[in-house]
Amino acid sequence: METTEEKGAAAMSERTAELAIETSQLVKTFGDNRAVDGIDLAVPTGAVYGVLGPNGAGKTTTVRMLATLLRPDGGQARVFGHDVLREPNAVRSRVSLTGQYASVDEDLTGAENLVLLARLLGHRKPAARDRAAALLAAFGLEEAADRQVKNYSGGMRRRLDIAASILNTPDLLFLDEPTTGLDPRSRSQVWDIVRAVVAHGTTVLLTTQYMEEADRLAGRIAVIDHGKVIAEGTPGELKSSVGAGAVHVRLREAWQREQARQVLARTLDAQVQLDADPVALTARIMDGGTRDRAAAQASRALAELDEAGITVDDFSLGQPSLDEVFLALTGHPAEQADDSEQDGERESVEAAK
Amino acid sequence: MSTASPGQATGTSESPARTDQPAVRDYVPSAETIAAVLSPGARPARPSALSASVTFGWRAMLKIKHVPEQLFDVTAFPIMMTLMFTYLFGGALAGSTREYLQFLLPGIMVMSVVMTTMYTGVTVNNDIEKGVFDRFRSLPMWRPAPMVGYLLGDMFRYTMGATVILVLGLVLGFRPEGGVGGVLAGMALLVAFSFAFSWVWTMFGLMLRSEKSVMGTSMLVLFPLTFLSNILVDPETMPGWLQVFVDVNPVAHLVAAVRGLMAGEVDTGELVWVTASGGVLIVVFGTLTMRLYNRK
Numbered sequence: 310m311e312t313t314e315e316k317g318a319a320a321m322s323e324r325t326a327e328l329a330i331e332t333s334q335l336v337k338t339f340g341d342n343r344a345v346d347g348i349d350l351a352v353p354t355g356a357v358y359g360v361l362g363p364n365g366a367g368k369t370t371t372v373r374m375l376a377t378l379l380r381p382d383g384g385q386a387r388v389f390g391h392d393v394l395r396e397p398n399a400v401r402s403r404v405s406l407t408g409q410y411a412s413v414d415e416d417l418t419g420a421e422n423l424v425l426l427a428r429l430l431g432h433r434k435p436a437a438r439d440r441a442a443a444l445l446a447a448f449g450l451e452e453a454a455d456r457q458v459k460n461y462s463g464g465m466r467r468r469l470d471i472a473a474s475i476l477n478t479p480d481l482l483f484l485d486e487p488t489t490g491l492d493p494r495s496r497s498q499v500w501d502i503v504r505a506v507v508a509h510g511t512t513v514l515l516t517t518q519y520m521e522e523a524d525r526l527a528g529r530i531a532v533i534d535h536g537k538v539i540a541e542g543t544p545g546e547l548k549s550s551v552g553a554g555a556v557h558v559r560l561r562e563a564w565q566r567e568q569a570r571q572v573l574a575r576t577l578d579a580q581v582q583l584d585a586d587p588v589a590l591t592a593r594i595m596d597g598g599t600r601d602r603a604a605a606q607a608s609r610a611l612a613e614l615d616e617a618g619i620t621v622d623d624f625s626l627g628q629p630s631l632d633e634v635f636l637a638l639t640g641h642p643a644e645q646a647d648d649s650e651q652d653g654e655r656e657s658v659e660a661a662k
Numbered sequence: 663m664s665t666a667s668p669g670q671a672t673g674t675s676e677s678p679a680r681t682d683q684p685a686v687r688d689y690v691p692s693a694e695t696i697a698a699v700l701s702p703g704a705r706p707a708r709p710s711a712l713s714a715s716v717t718f719g720w721r722a723m724l725k726i727k728h729v730p731e732q733l734f735d736v737t738a739f740p741i742m743m744t745l746m747f748t749y750l751f752g753g754a755l756a757g758s759t760r761e762y763l764q765f766l767l768p769g770i771m772v773m774s775v776v777m778t779t780m781y782t783g784v785t786v787n788n789d790i791e792k793g794v795f796d797r798f799r800s801l802p803m804w805r806p807a808p809m810v811g812y813l814l815g816d817m818f819r820y821t822m823g824a825t826v827i828l829v830l831g832l833v834l835g836f837r838p839e840g841g842v843g844g845v846l847a848g849m850a851l852l853v854a855f856s857f858a859f860s861w862v863w864t865m866f867g868l869m870l871r872s873e874k875s876v877m878g879t880s881m882l883v884l885f886p887l888t889f890l891s892n893i894l895v896d897p898e899t900m901p902g903w904l905q906v907f908v909d910v911n912p913v914a915h916l917v918a919a920v921r922g923l924m925a926g927e928v929d930t931g932e933l934v935w936v937t938a939s940g941g942v943l944i945v946v947f948g949t950l951t952m953r954l955y956n957r958k
């Protein structure tokens with residue numbers, strides 16, 4: 310049965326052969342809520358494809374439909390040429406999912422989790438044990454192999470989760486917000502793992518709320534909001550549409566803020582926001598320039614502030630944050646701010662207007 | 663009644679940012695080792711339906727090993743029921759507790775085990791909320807395997823529950839005429855029927871939103887099925903309309919069959935009844951369960 314499916318799919322389209330995922334007008338509704346509202350994606354093989362969006366944008370819903378866990382209400386989705394609705398088993402045998410919420414069994418040990426999955430994939434007992442041991446070693450979990458997963462740290466749990474997902478050597482790996490809630494060190498470990506997996510030839514679809522993460526890992530990014538793709542392109546293309554970056558300034562004295570705002574607006578030719586913190590302000594460098602030019606402008610601004618006698622405690626040129634990408638792409642800020650955000654990326658809180 | 667289900671016993675608190683243990687602090691992912699585990703040669707063939715189900719049964723056993731509290735339901739509860747009813751009704755209904763026990767024990771064994779089947783629903787409901795189910799559902803394997811696996815694990819619990827009651831009964835003076843063979847046959851029938859009956863709970867476990875509503879619904883189904891039966895008293899003293907219900911109550915037939923086997927008087931009619939109703943339960947509720955499971 311599987312072979313006829315594969316033949317049929319091969320005949321279906323030559324063009325989709327090089328695409329890992331292809332969707333057209335994909336829709337999922339929950340009651341009145343159009344969680345995914347006509348998404349078109351074309352994900353090439355062999356790289357990380359980033360899906361960037363705020364809470365509730367429809368990232369998880371999209372991924373679950375592509376992983377055959379949720380039935381689309383409209384549109385089409387093909388994974389390696391296989392329709393997710395008509396040939397779910399053909400899709401399942403080539404993909405793997407690391408869900409947003411740990412998809413490992415908390416009551417079992419790390420080793421037991423992996424042996425269980427290896428057995429379910431058809432490995433015999435000794436092979437399953439070997440495979441589990443090799444994966445635990447590769448993910449730095451040997452010491453914790455015989456501990457229950459509920460006693461793992463967040464980072465260890467994530468690594469086990471990813472290890473479980475590559476057990477079947479998938480051709481396509483879905484990672485749904487793999488670093489949300491992780492500390493910076495665990496986050497960079499996950500990034501290294503993702504790079505290693507992609508280097509081996511696996512395609513990765515990664516969802517995230519962080520521009521920085523998508524920027525570092527992804528070859529292409531789709532920005533989604535309210536279930537729609539609002540922008541798509543390489544990180545460079547997206548960023549130049551947003552601006553070269555944002556200058557974040559912290560002053561020593563709050564009373565100097567208005568003066569600082571004027572200096573920054575003049576030297577950077579930028580829109581300057583007053584942050585919620587009374588000594589902080591943020592300037593977005595807009596003129597589509599390169600990062601180098603932005604850096605040159607920023608150092609000029611710092612000199613001008615100094616000349617004006619304004620004491621600066623902290624001054625940095627940051628990546629455009631997701632908020633800024635949003636503001637630029639939609640004209641409105643991302644609606645739900647994410648409280649759990651613990652990343653190094655700097656987020657500017659817009660001053661109440 | 664205790665509610666030491668696995669989910670509750672383990673707690674579900676998330677601890678996203680606990681620091682790593684010192685031993686793994688220095689983990690640096692290596693591209694080579696990860697590439698090595700990603701190229702293990704040919705993928706194995708899909709496991710058979712039986713092998714996948716047995717693997718899930720093994721998972722259930724591992725859970726019992728790690729969360730042994732869940733066995734509390736199948737030990738403490740039956741002991742309490744047996745003692746309570748033996749001493750509450752024994753004198754009044756049969757003249758002596760010892761005599762009543764000969765009548766009651768097979769019935770109370772059925773009642774306790776059938777009552778513990780509802781934890782299947784609670785476990786399914788607890789589990790399905792967790793991400794691990796997404797992983798199972800995205801594997802290319804025989805779809806009912808996780809459900810069958812639960813039930814295989816539960817059969818172990820039912821066997822334990824039945825054994826606990828038997829031992830207690832023997833201590834209190836239960837002397838079955840059917841001998842070892844009859845008693846074992848009775849217990850086997852009970853466990854097999856409970857396997858079939860549990861499909862009702864896998865369905866509710868998937869259908870209902872919370873553990874609480876699963877428990878509530880279970881009570882609503884189980885109390886009439888167990889109490890409005892021939893377990894505690896002979897139905898002949900009941901009003902006619904109630905006898906009509908007892909006559910079609912599968913649990914009552916199960917009790918009659920188990921009683922027969924343990925007493926050494928095999929009642930073929932009842933055996934047929936029990937086997938047939940078990941088959942119907944599996945077909946109807948197994949199908950509904952798999953429908954819900956595929957749609958979730």
Ligand SMILES: Nc1ncnc2c1ncn2[C@@H]1O[C@H](COP(=O)(O)OP(=O)(O)OP(=O)(O)O)[C@@H](O)[C@H]1O
Nearest residue numbers: 339342344362363364365366367368369370371409
């Ligand atoms: N099972 C469900 N039933 C009803 N509504 C749902 C369900 N799953 C998701 N939604 C709704 O669909 C929308 C998109 O949710 P989704 O989980 O896909 O967003 P997300 O981009 O993954 O967000 P987050 O960053 O918070 O994970 C939200 O409004 C959410 O409330």
Ligand SMILES: [Mg+2]
Nearest residue numbers: 368369370409
């Ligand atoms: Mg999500």
